[in-house]
Amino acid sequence: MKFDVKDVALAAGGKKRIEWADRDMPVLQLVRERFAKERPLRGLRMSACLHVTAETANLARTLKAGGADLVLVASNPLSTQDDVAAALSTEYGVPTFAIKGEDNATYYRHLKAGLEHEPNITMDDGADLVWALHKERPDLAKNMIASMEETTTGVIRLRSMEQHGALKIPVIAVNDADTKHLFDNRYGTGQSTLDGIIRATDLLLAGKKIVIAGYGWCGRGCATRARGMGGIVIVTEINPLRALEATMDGFLVMPMKDAAKQGDLFITVTGDINVVRGEHFAKMKDGAVVCNSGHFNVEIDIPALEKMSRKIRKGVRNFVDEYIQPDGRRIYLLGEGRLINLAAAEGHPASVMDMSFATQALSTEYAAKNRGKLKVQVLPVPLVIDEWVAKLKLKSMGISIDKLTAEQTKYLSSHDMGT
Ligand code: ADE
Numbered sequence: 001m002k003f004d005v006k007d008v009a010l011a012a013g014g015k016k017r018i019e020w021a022d023r024d025m026p027v028l029q030l031v032r033e034r035f036a037k038e039r040p041l042r043g044l045r046m047s048a049c050l051h052v053t054a055e056t057a058n059l060a061r062t063l064k065a066g067g068a069d070l071v072l073v074a075s076n077p078l079s080t081q082d083d084v085a086a087a088l089s090t091e092y093g094v095p096t097f098a099i100k101g102e103d104n105a106t107y108y109r110h111l112k113a114g115l116e117h118e119p120n121i122t123m124d125d126g127a128d129l130v131w132a133l134h135k136e137r138p139d140l141a142k143n144m145i146a147s148m149e150e151t152t153t154g155v156i157r158l159r160s161m162e163q164h165g166a167l168k169i170p171v172i173a174v175n176d177a178d179t180k181h182l183f184d185n186r187y188g189t190g191q192s193t194l195d196g197i198i199r200a201t202d203l204l205l206a207g208k209k210i211v212i213a214g215y216g217w218c219g220r221g222c223a224t225r226a227r228g229m230g231g232i233v234i235v236t237e238i239n240p241l242r243a244l245e246a247t248m249d250g251f252l253v254m255p256m257k258d259a260a261k262q263g264d265l266f267i268t269v270t271g272d273i274n275v276v277r278g279e280h281f282a283k284m285k286d287g288a289v290v291c292n293s294g295h296f297n298v299e300i301d302i303p304a305l306e307k308m309s310r311k312i313r314k315g316v317r318n319f320v321d322e323y324i325q326p327d328g329r330r331i332y333l334l335g336e337g338r339l340i341n342l343a344a345a346e347g348h349p350a351s352v353m354d355m356s357f358a359t360q361a362l363s364t365e366y367a368a369k370n371r372g373k374l375k376v377q378v379l380p381v382p383l384v385i386d387e388w389v390a391k392l393k394l395k396s397m398g399i400s401i402d403k404l405t406a407e408q409t410k411y412l413s414s415h416d417m418g419t
Helices: 008-023 028-040 054-065 082-091 104-116 128-136 138-143 153-163 178-201 217-228 240-247 257-263 302-308 350-369 383-396 406-412
Strands: 045-052 069-072 123-126 146-149 171-173 209-211 232-236 265-268 288-292 313-317 319-323 329-336
Touching: 008 054, 008 082, 008 350, 028 054, 028 350, 028 383, 045 054, 054 082, 054 302, 054 406, 069 104, 123 128, 123 350, 128 138, 128 146, 128 153, 128 171, 138 319, 138 383, 146 153, 153 171, 171 350, 178 217, 178 265, 178 288, 178 329, 178 350, 209 217, 209 257, 217 232, 232 257, 240 319, 257 383, 265 319, 350 383
Parallel strands: 045 069, 045 123, 123 146, 146 171, 209 232, 209 265, 265 288, 288 329
Antiparallel strands: 313 319, 319 329
């Protein structure tokens, strides 16, 4: 199969969307222009397993401009923009295997297409492709230069592989770069999660009790934006430092068992399993809305919700299913528990993906230049890449900053001057 998309006739609309996103991706544009001249990825086969969005399309164009022979596969069954997948396959020469709403069998068939491309470099959002490579095609590991990982959940998974001695290829933790998680996870997830919830439900957030499970960078972003919309925000955490930070940031902090009784809207962003479960659904108010913006659809215990419900009405609105309880209470689950920002909205805005994806492209170039020299470990993004992306992002925003004077530089490197 050359590519697998919903409908090639959607390509013209997809192209417009890709071009619109590109306007807001100036740093990635600079990388693309240089890549087109220098071709640092020439001769390399690449498979990327990412959310197939307009922003990803601009990353794909950049990798292709750099000379990569690239295929793209979906990293989530519900996050694909079908028009973008069509445009990539037919207009930009990037065979794409992704259909919004694909079932699990199709999802895994698409992943397999990524392996059948026999890549030298992979790019993952959640580590499914690297995991499949290790499980199904370990023979490919010897041809692999490295894999880039886009998300916290993927990095956690890959570190676990490393700790268990299972990792066979070098991995660059793009998520852990400052230009990624401080902006994409915080401002991107914060805005796009609320966008997804509002598009799905048309809820007024002002005055609502909004429970955010998890106070990592994504949770911080969601909590801050929810407060900005007038919500009364409750944070749940398992980490005492983060719970303290949430408290001092001015949020209410309590265990989920207490929050469950109060919340109008629940958002999970923990990266862990069954954070909202049967015992919590049992306490929720009539009309409570529950959704997830963490990577996998495991944070909400949907099987428990199904089991305890008297009746389930699927699709009461797009991306909204109604679960009626034996006592008549209705609980609304959004986007089948999958990332609501990509299921019901368009994911993070292009301006923030600009930084994440410039960092992805430059990390890929770094890996290609260091072929054979990278350790089989989860590795950091080189600091120079972070600094370059931050500088150019500021420049593109028309912001200049101060420089240290010679006296200040000297002061910072000396220890003689005290009180
Ligand atoms: N992850 C979150 N938002 C995204 C977007 N717009 N494109 C690709 N991956 C994303």
